[in-house]
Amino acid sequence: MRKIVIAGNWKMYKTQAEGTEFLQGFMPTLEETPPDREVILCPPFTTLGILSKNLHGSRVQLGAQNLHWADAGAFTGEIAPAMLTEIGVRYAIIGHSERRQYFGETDETVNKRLKAAQKYGITPILCVGESKQQRDAGETESLIISQLEKGLVDIDQNNLVIAYEPIWAIGTGDTCESKEANRVIGLIRSQLSNPDVPIQYGGSVKHDNIDEIMAQPEIDGALVGGASLEPASFARIVNYK
Numbered sequence: 001m002r003k004i005v006i007a008g009n010w011k012m013y014k015t016q017a018e019g020t021e022f023l024q025g026f027m028p029t030l031e032e033t034p035p036d037r038e039v040i041l042c043p044p045f046t047t048l049g050i051l052s053k054n055l056h057g058s059r060v061q062l063g064a065q066n067l068h069w070a071d072a073g074a075f076t077g078e079i080a081p082a083m084l085t086e087i088g089v090r091y092a093i094i095g096h097s098e099r100r101q102y103f104g105e106t107d108e109t110v111n112k113r114l115k116a117a118q119k120y121g122i123t124p125i126l127c128v129g130e131s132k133q134q135r136d137a138g139e140t141e142s143l144i145i146s147q148l149e150k151g152l153v154d155i156d157q158n159n160l161v162i163a164y165e166p167i168w169a170i171g172t173g174d175t176c177e178s179k180e181a182n183r184v185i186g187l188i189r190s191q192l193s194n195p196d197v198p199i200q201y202g203g204s205v206k207h208d209n210i211d212e213i214m215a216q217p218e219i220d221g222a223l224v225g226g227a228s229l230e231p232a233s234f235a236r237i238v239n240y241k
């Protein structure tokens, strides 16, 4: 049985005060949420601590947006896995396209971060996806297969989530057509040794397209950016029909 996993990626939004305010609006809405849905919030590092305190004993899990592969060391600006597990972080987004595009993340460093997450019992959410240019050139399949082959070397597929996030659909309002997302996610699944790895779709997921996205048989959840910042909107997504 594949798990349903819905995660909010807050990116570089929400101070501690704003994160706390979000929870006040969001938490009561979970009363309607079926228990089999894993709900995750991935705030900026400085907001993780206060969310950890406020979410203690709740069903919402905490995720980080990145982590370093070393146990500790002289890596200015990075965060070690043990610093995250200490405050109750259970998931980490790894290889988001914004990290690949702006911060020099490669499939090789993605692989190291995935291994480090698993070493500390953190479930990594590996992001893969093509740019508009790659899609137009007919390279979607080969690019994704290559990202998976290189990223998943020596990775335990029993403690893994994958997110298919076509770059051209991120923050653009230009959602990938749900049948097309379903097709690519099926391709991703065909590359895995464990068919039960949950595979999310990400890219302009909103309250008004989540039902259609989740109706697709291959899609096991969503990685939500902008629409996870507002309690009512994220609640509607988590409580999809």
Ligand SMILES: O=C(CO)COP(=O)(O)O
Pocket: 009, 096, 165, 169, 170, 171, 172, 173, 202, 203, 204, 205, 223, 224, 225, 226, 227
């Ligand atoms: O990058 C994303 C989630 O990781 C998607 O962002 P949007 O939902 O804002 O398009």
